[in-house]
Amino acid sequence: MSTTKVSAARLAPSKGGRRKLSLPVVLLLLAGALALVSLVRLISGANDVTSVGQVAGALELAVPIGLAGLGGLWAERAGVVNIGLEGMMILGTWFGAWAGFQWGPWVGVLFGIIGGALGGLLHAVMTVTFGVNHIVSGVAINILAAGVTRYLSNFTFADEPGGSSKQSPRVDEIDKITIPGLSDWLQDLQQHHWFFVSDLAGIIGGLVTGLSLLTVVALLLIPLTWWLLWRTAFGLRLRSCGESPVAAETLGVNVYKYKYIAVVISGGLAGLGGAFLSIVATSIYQEGQTGGRGYIGLAAMIFGNWMPGGMALGAGLFGFTDSLKLRGGAENVHAMLLLLGILVAFAAVWQLYRKKYVSAAIAAVCSGVLFTWYALTDQVPSQFVDAAPYVTTLLVLALSAQRLRMPKADGLPYRKGEGK
């Protein structure tokens, strides 16, 4: 009896060994990061890095990634790996545009969600009811979704004015909100290029200028997800299916039901991400429009350690790199090399402080390489920028795989009544 007590007491602190970040600490970290960006901007002269347009563009690019990531989060929290996000997004783009050009953008959004949710339902049937390998099922959905949308385009868009078998007619825009006085004032402030103040103004300005209502909805979904999954009984049960379905079953949770709900919602969110792409971002459906964003969403979720906040940060980062590239970015991305170099140098010092000499040395060399790269070149090839999210994810996984904790029963088969 006493031994179990001791071991339990010993286990407890090692599990929660990482200190929790409190709000002031987070704010301080954010301010520090912003100051650093500002410094880099002053040194490199890449003033566009934190301009209003840049931030607004980054937000628009981050939303589909974030929605896909949120979809991944829902499914994986219930223990179902969802590689089919890409396919569900494709369904979202198609259904969104198809309903959108006929009955207005909001109906399109609704249909996009339904289209994605149908993909999710198929995934749920295959993985939960039939116990098919989750990844196999996801791959199948990606193939099927691409085929179905291409096939359907022949029957729907091909005969419409302005459409073809590869793209839809235009969809009307969703209202965009700009806060009149504030937005202009912030833009003004940003154009002075002062240290820190202008950057802050640029970021806030980007968040209040030309903001699509759907973006607002998408942003609200992140805290909503957190609240639903971590603060309600429903969420606790859902997450228990991802951690230990057998234990959940013994407590009377209908694991199949929760997995179904989670995967369908997951598909719906991915579909919403797709609908955002075709309705808000481009106003048109195009074949191959998603361009692997479902996978990037998955990457963002892993980057964020299967948590909504971290996922949002990841999606924001990936969206920002995309936007840097799009806005005549060779120069901007080049400035990011300097930022990255400084960050890695910090990491080196930190590892040195913790007496981890090997990792410190590696970090120092990396930082040196980055500084040299910055000094010797004028721009970064855009292909490297494309690869940035993926490389980042691989690095995060490689460096902190021990710290990341995915749901314990994620991707494992589960059948009712077969628990041991």
Added chain:
Amino acid sequence: MKKLDKDRLILGFAGPALALVVAFVLSTLVLLVSNRDPFELYRLLFEQASYSDVQVLIINQAGTYYLAALAVAVGFRMNLFNIGVDGQYRLAAMMAALVGASVDLPGPLEIALIVIVAMLVGAFWAGIAGILKTTRGVSEVVATIMLNSIATSLIAWLILPKNFGDQAAGSNNLTTGEIHESGWFPGLSLGPESGEIYGFTFVAAACGLVYWFVLNRTRFGFDLRATGASESAAQASGVDAKKMVLTSMLVSGAVAGLAGMPTLLGDTHTYSLDFPVGIGFTGITIALLGRNHPVGIALSALLIAFLDKASSPLDQFGFEKEIATIMQGLIVISVVISYELVRRYGTRRQQQKVGEELAAGHALTTEKEAAL
């Protein structure tokens, strides 16, 4: 004992048969719903397949698919999911094309060099995921997905004219330059109208033999299958599971590297922006359909290649050729579901049988008697 084997054989065939029937019914439904005559379409598909030039296309395509599927299957047997075959074969084909264009050796040597480079590059790209898995515990699924996208960017950068690429005047297609003619793999010509079967297709078939032999008749293959079946049990019997993960990832990558070779050595002789993509994902479908068995994979590769090639002229006959992609997706889905159902049925049946025999008290006594 013999009885059980027969049961297993029947069940083994029941899976694919059930799957194909279900996929067929579903495709027919899709066609009926979209107001297209399904039987006319099937007739057209088979008519296409009866032309000898289409047959050659199908066989050539099947060879490529076969290699990609073998690469996936090596991983599957080990319980590893190499989604990265797609990136591996593209990067390998590109590097091999670069080497082939810049080095000029006499005949067979040139081909050997190109093939070896392709295998090494494929193995290297897969090895990154292998090392990340063995040293850092990163899931190979996520790592290979990321590596696929990184490969795409890397190729796009390497093929720029300012780096290693070449741009023909008046064309916006980028290439790696043409491989020296000594590196062209001779094909089997079936007359001027039918075209020729890539020589590398026969190499692909040989790879199937090697795959079968290595997996079923060597120590390495046994270790690999054992680790795939139960890592802890294999470890307990002295298999170094980590080494096996890395080795099988490298082997899978090397085979993936070959997947681009039939096209590169037999047809295009250069890697360009329009080099076929997505073969790695089709390979997953085919490996699943063929249940990782060399003959099964060959048949499924032929089936998928048939759907691909016989469907491409459908547009002329008032059909949408995208139906072939839908059929492929439906096939995968019905395959995996029917395998699962058949497996469950088999287990239940086996349990019932054992239960009956135990209840009769027959099996145990006869075995004892036999032992005596």
